[in-house]
Structure formats: structure tokens, C-alpha cells
Amino acid sequence: MAEALSINALRDQRSASCNPVGAPSVTSDLSENVILTTLDDLHNWARLSSLWPLLYGTACCFIEFAALIGSRFDFDRFGLVPRSSPRQADLLIVAGTVTMKMAPALVRLYEQMPEPKYVIAMGACTITGGMFSADSTTAVRGVDKLIPVDLYLPGCPPRPEAIFDAVIKLRKKVGNEALSERGNLMPTHRYLTVPHQLKAVEPIVDGRYLRAETQKAALAAAAELPVGAAIPATTTA
């Protein structure tokens, strides 16, 4: 039939062709207007469609990740909206080398994210330390020693398409979760926690650099130098 049938004509045809029992008359209205699903599916659909990544990056991997934000790759179509606050993010894409100095900040960012949260280890540096694993004095060999990782995305750095692939695979993982199993999925002691016995001291880095007293003193001392004030015009070698 070339032209589409009207809904009443379709019902007539179904009631005529479904003899001898006849078309189910009770649920036809329902099935045409109501979607039946599970609460898990609905909940997962909402979550996987709005995976908000934390705007976090430390090295060249973030250049590839930043390309996703632009219109050429446009990761908003996956529902990824970069958030600058860990309180609003539920996906942490660890893009770039993590050093021993950055590690406490990364762990703190992860801990500040609300549950449920997901981590993608992006690039060779975050999986094994990459090229820094040979002899670096400070690179963390594998970010999974600091925080639990859901998905490993290899590459040095991975192409933006590879990040899409990782996000799609993560969406599948999110879609398979169930509310009833939620408690089982909570990380307990999956990352190293050492009972440090630390003694708090005054911070060495306090954010004041140019306004520090030592800086002012050094500048004042430099201004008194005869050379700093006036350089003789020509004294040839």
C-alpha cells in the first residue's frame, strides 16, 4: 500500500486479520501511549546521557581532550558538559602525566566528586607512566595506584575519536549497572591508604611570591647596586 493507513483503518485491518481471537482491545491504547521500562534502565539512561567530565588535564593528552570541547568533535552530543568543579562532575578523565607533586591534588579532586563517579585513565602516562616509567624521578607509574580506574584508554596521546570510543564503552558500563547492586559497586579500599603520621608545618608555598617579604628585600637590595641603577654606556671588551 503506497499511502499510510489512518490509525482507525489500521485497527480495522488488525481486527479483521487477527481472527478468530481478535486484536487485544484493552491494551492497544496503552501500548501506543505508554512506555514500559525498568527503573534501572530509566535511571541509567539519564546518568549515561549526562556524564559530566571534570575539566582536568595536565599534559599533551589534554590538548586532544580540549579538541573535543570545540565544534569539530563536539562532545556535547554525548551529553558531556565539562564542569570546573569536582562537586558537579561525575567523570574524571585523567589526561596527562601525573607527578608525585600532582598526585595529592588529583586524589583530593577525586574524593570531592560525588558518587557514583567514573575514571578514565587516558594515555600511556596514566596507565603505566608511559615514556616516563623508565627513569623519571617523579612520574606516578599508573594512576590506578592513586584512584580506582574504570576504563583504560591507551595512546600517546589518544585521538579524539578514541576518547569517544572510551566514552561509548563507559556508557555501556553505566547502562549495565543496577540500583540494587549499587552498594556493591562502591569502592572501599581500592586505593592505597597509608596511616601517615605527619606533623603539620607552615606551608612553604603560600601563594605570595611577589608580595613576600624576602622578595621585597631582594628587590630593595638590588636597587642599591650601582650596576642595577645605571649601566655605563660603552665599555668595550
Place this chain on the structure above:
Amino acid sequence: MPEDTAPAQPAITAPQPGPVSTWLSSQGFEHALLEPDHLGVEVIGVEAPFLPVIAAALKASGFDYLQCQGGYDEGPGGRLVSFYHLVKLAGLADQSTASQHLPGDVKPEEVRLKVFLARDGDLTIPSLYGLFRGADWQERETFDMYGIRFEGHPHPKRLLMPEDWKGYPMRKDYVQPDFYEMQDAY
């Protein structure tokens, strides 16, 4: 097959004093002559206490740009070295404003000062921050990596490593701590 002409043995001669060294001698500044590097840049050894005086004299004579400050470790049992690469830029800038096109063979005058410190001795050098502001982070990095202390530096603390790090990573005798985070991932 042996070569029939003996390769020219590099004669062991004392390095000839370059223009900067000659000028320093004429002004009565004590310094050590070192071999020029492979580009012919004059290298001058300086005692740590005299470094600010000599650097100030060189700055007054036109070396107005500290292009690079850094350190290196001579190796097992060797000394720790802090070097300063100075360039004359103001004269070159005057030349380029005077004429539209500089000839290709015009090169800025350069000199490199080196301060040698015994590894187990006093690793203190007066800071050049007062003369060259650019020495700020470079001296901090040299302190961070080699443990050479720069006296009079406004922020004598590490630049790259965590502030509470033990040891100086670029020294040849540095032993990497066996932290869990830094063990092999496989």
C-alpha cells in the same frame, strides 16, 4: 688497515685567553681560563665569592642578558657546577634599529661563567637575582635538582619537585626512593 698518516694529535696547550678574559685580567679580576666550547664560546671559571663582582663588571661592560643559568654534575667524585651564559644584546639592538637588515654574520658576543663546587664542601653561591631578574626560577631549579644553595635568593625553595622532597634528583649519586607510586606498573 692502518692509516698511513698519523692522525694529528691534539696538542695539549693552555687555552688562549679570549677577549672577555683579557678584559677581566686588565681590570684585575681573578679568574680561571677554560677550554672554549664547541661553538667557540669563551668559558671562564670563577670562584663563588667573586661571582657577583665579576658578573656585575661584565654587565656594566655590556653583557646585559643572562641567557641561561643552570647546573650539572661532573660525575662520580666530581664537582657540582653552576654555569651562567651571558650575552651582549643592547649593542646588537642598537645595530638592528640603525640598519634595516643585519648582515648574516653578525653574532652577539657571548661568555659563559662556571662556578665549581666540591661535592662535599660548601655548596653556596651568591645569587645573581639582584643583577638579573631572570635568575629567579633558574636558580631555584638548580637548587631543586643539584642542591646548590643561592645565598640572597628571595625564594630559596624547590621549583619542580614537591617542597618536602628528600635529595636532589639530577645528581649522579641520587638514589630513587622506592615509593609504591613510582614502582613499575607491570
